[in-house]
Amino acid sequence: MDDADAYASVLGPCGDNMEMWLEARNGMVKNVTFWTDGCSATIACGSMATELAKGKTLGEALAISADVIAISLGGLTGKVEQEAIMEIRLTTLSENTAGMGDFLAEWGLSILVEVDGMRILMDTGLSSSAVHNARVMGIDLSTIDRIVLSHGHTDHTGGLRDVLKIKGKVEVIAHPDVWASKYTRRNGQEEEQYIGIPFSREELESRGARFNLSKKPVRISEHVMTTGEIPMLSEYEAVENNLFVKRDGALRQDPLADDLALVIDAEFGLVVITGCAHRGIVNTLRLAQGITGREQVYAAIGGTHLLRASEERIEKTMADLREIGIRRLGPSHCTGFHASAWLALEFEDAFFVNNAGTRLTLP
Numbered sequence: 462m463d464d465a466d467a468y469a470s471v472l473g474p475c476g477d478n479m480e481m482w483l484e485a486r487n488g489m490v491k492n493v494t495f496w497t498d499g500c501s502a503t504i505a506c507g508s509m510a511t512e513l514a515k516g517k518t519l520g521e522a523l524a525i526s527a528d529v530i531a532i533s534l535g536g537l538t539g540k541v542e543q544e545a546i547m548e549i550r551l552t553t554l555s556e557n558t559a560g561m562g563d564f565l566a567e568w569g570l571s572i573l574v575e576v577d578g579m580r581i582l583m584d585t586g587l588s589s590s591a592v593h594n595a596r597v598m599g600i601d602l603s604t605i606d607r608i609v610l611s612h613g614h615t616d617h618t619g620g621l622r623d624v625l626k627i628k629g630k631v632e633v634i635a636h637p638d639v640w641a642s643k644y645t646r647r648n649g650q651e652e653e654q655y656i657g658i659p660f661s662r663e664e665l666e667s668r669g670a671r672f673n674l675s676k677k678p679v680r681i682s683e684h685v686m687t688t689g690e691i692p693m694l695s696e697y698e699a700v701e702n703n704l705f706v707k708r709d710g711a712l713r714q715d716p717l718a719d720d721l722a723l724v725i726d727a728e729f730g731l732v733v734i735t736g737c738a739h740r741g742i743v744n745t746l747r748l749a750q751g752i753t754g755r756e757q758v759y760a761a762i763g764g765t766h767l768l769r770a771s772e773e774r775i776e777k778t779m780a781d782l783r784e785i786g787i788r789r790l791g792p793s794h795c796t797g798f799h800a801s802a803w804l805a806l807e808f809e810d811a812f813f814v815n816n817a818g819t820r821l822t823l824p
């Protein structure tokens with residue numbers, strides 16, 4: 462935080478550093494951010510402490526104890542008497558490339574997740590491919606229970622209107638910044654190009670969308686939740702610098718605060734489904750570990766945004782994925798051919814191509 466009113470740091474007994482920045486206005490906590498080099502549990506505690514402090518008076522914020530944070534995290538992970546998941550079914554409805562069959566491919570992503578007796582649609586692709594491919598696979602999109610938007614970019618939200626035409630009323634879970642006015646400049650072009658949600662909120666709501674916008678994790682069912690906002694903690698992952706938001710007519714760097722992932726907390730490990738992972742696939746997986754209190758990550762599926770990543774970043778990502786102990790890796794979309802090839806060589810049998818038409822049953 463650039464203009465913090467207060468700053469504190471602490472070195473914990475296990476050697477973790479935690480730093481916090483706080484902005485106060487009229488005796489109230491306006492904003493708090495944190496940084497840590499600690500483990501996933503420390504990240505979860507930092508994240509929860511900052512969420513609890515926001516909007517409180519300074520006195521109330523000071524009274525947030527370790528116990529309060531632990532209880533709040535317990536509520537989040539909800540690990541009491543959790544029932545085992547029988548199976549998780551994932552169907553990729555839209556991706557940059559298509560598998561064998563009468564499928565359409567287009568730049569973007571849409572994955573249907575079936576677990577806990579629910580059908581959750583993660584993203585909707587760029588335009589009509591998700592709806593078309595669902596029809597080809599005999600999937601009735603009027604039966605979906607929730608839509609989750611990984612972020613506001615058109616290639617993940619452009620199919621939303623077509624899906625709503627079939628589904629009607631449905632809760633759409635996303636981060637509030639999903640509605641930021643998003644732009645890019647392609648290949649050194651002067652003119653910026655709009656790449657945000659290509660519909661007005663009013664139009665989508667009139668077609669049945671009920672937006673549940675939250676910066677925090679949103680629990681969808683017993684084993685499923687969104688990550689909420691992803692802290693940028695790894696030293697080598699960064700949001701691409703050709704992505705902007707327009708405010709008061711001026712373009713500013715888009716921090717992609719809306720970037721989130723879907724986490725399934727299965728007894729065989731976490732299954733994490735990403736849209737673009739603009740905030741870094743490793744940051745995303747670390748947060749998933751933090752909010753669930755689980756170390757074992759079974760699978761990561763979806764975009765990893767390694768498309769234009771340096772070889773150094775790809776190598777560091779692979780080393781961290783190894784350390785996390787990932788068992789299945791199905792990168793898609795903005796991973797790009799170059800990084801996909803590296804990941805395929807490194808992860809051998811754990812790696813699979815996840816494109817339109819891919820159906821997967823886990824474990």
Ligand SMILES: [Zn+2]
Pocket residue numbers: 612614737739
């Ligand atoms: Zn994106």
Ligand SMILES: [Zn+2]
Pocket residue numbers: 569570614616617736737764794795
């Ligand atoms: Zn994308």
